[in-house]
Amino acid sequence: MYNDVKEVLLSEEQIADKVLELAQLISEDFAGKPLMVIGVLKGANVFVADLIRKISIPLELDFMAISSYGTSTQSSGIVKILKDLDKDIKGLHVLVVEDIIDTGLTLSYLTENLRSRGAAAIEICTLLDKPERRKAHIDVKYKGFNIPDEFVVGYGIDYAEKYRHLPFVGILKEEAYQ
Ligand SMILES: O=P(O)(O)OC[C@H]1O[C@H](OP(=O)(O)OP(=O)(O)O)[C@H](O)[C@@H]1O
Numbered sequence: 194m195y196n197d198v199k200e201v202l203l204s205e206e207q208i209a210d211k212v213l214e215l216a217q218l219i220s221e222d223f224a225g226k227p228l229m230v231i232g233v234l235k236g237a238n239v240f241v242a243d244l245i246r247k248i249s250i251p252l253e254l255d256f257m258a259i260s261s262y263g264t265s266t267q268s269s270g271i272v273k274i275l276k277d278l279d280k281d282i283k284g285l286h287v288l289v290v291e292d293i294i295d296t297g298l299t300l301s302y303l304t305e306n307l308r309s310r311g312a313a314a315i316e317i318c319t320l321l322d323k324p325e326r327r328k329a330h331i332d333v334k335y336k337g338f339n340i341p342d343e344f345v346v347g348y349g350i351d352y353a354e355k356y357r358h359l360p361f362v363g364i365l366k367e368e369a370y371q
């Protein structure tokens with residue numbers, strides 16, 4: 194399994210340090226506000242689970258499952274809601290948590306959709322960002338790392354549903370997806 198990884202880009206320790214830093218910022222910024230954390234499945238599952246356990250203020254957690262990639266390494270640009278929120282977010286301060294922003298098409302669709310539901314505010318937290326690949330503008334308030342334009346896996350992020358359980362973020366060998 195680890196043989197399919199060309200290079201470890203971010204170690205478990207680097208990720209854990211960053212998660213703590215982001216959680217502290219979020220805890221300060223959202224203090225006294227009704228915070229609703231929305232994890233974007235499936236990729237953000239691991240990140241959001243670690244992040245919320247370091248946030249020190251009250252919050253609610255929900256998930257949306259939306260998919261644009263299927264089994265390809267390229268975004269189709271077509272976004273589908275596979276699982277919606279369980280409750281209304283009117284008046285809540287929403288923090289959308291993503292594992293990675295690539296073209297930005299997923300989040301651009303999602304934030305537009307959430308905005309129409311009357312949230313008091315919507316902010317974005319992503320562990321990884323590939324700014325070179327951006328097709329849609331996204332304002333990211335909480336960002337873990339900028340990464341180069343390489344196909345990464347691990348810490349929730351998959352290729353064809355594999356590698357999500359790797360505890361680090363690694364660059365996948367070309368042979369693994371050819
Ligand atoms: O910025 P973009 O180009 O839209 O790409 C980023 C999105 O793609 C991945 O999800 P994917 O749709 O592959 O589903 P998954 O989270 O279930 O793996 C990733 O988790 C982000 O949600």
Ligand code: HPA
Nearest residue numbers: 295343344345346350351
């Ligand atoms: O680098 C990536 N890896 C896996 N899924 C992705 N979705 C966007 N970019 C990536």
Ligand SMILES: [Mg+2]
Nearest residue numbers: 233234235236
């Ligand atoms: Mg995703």
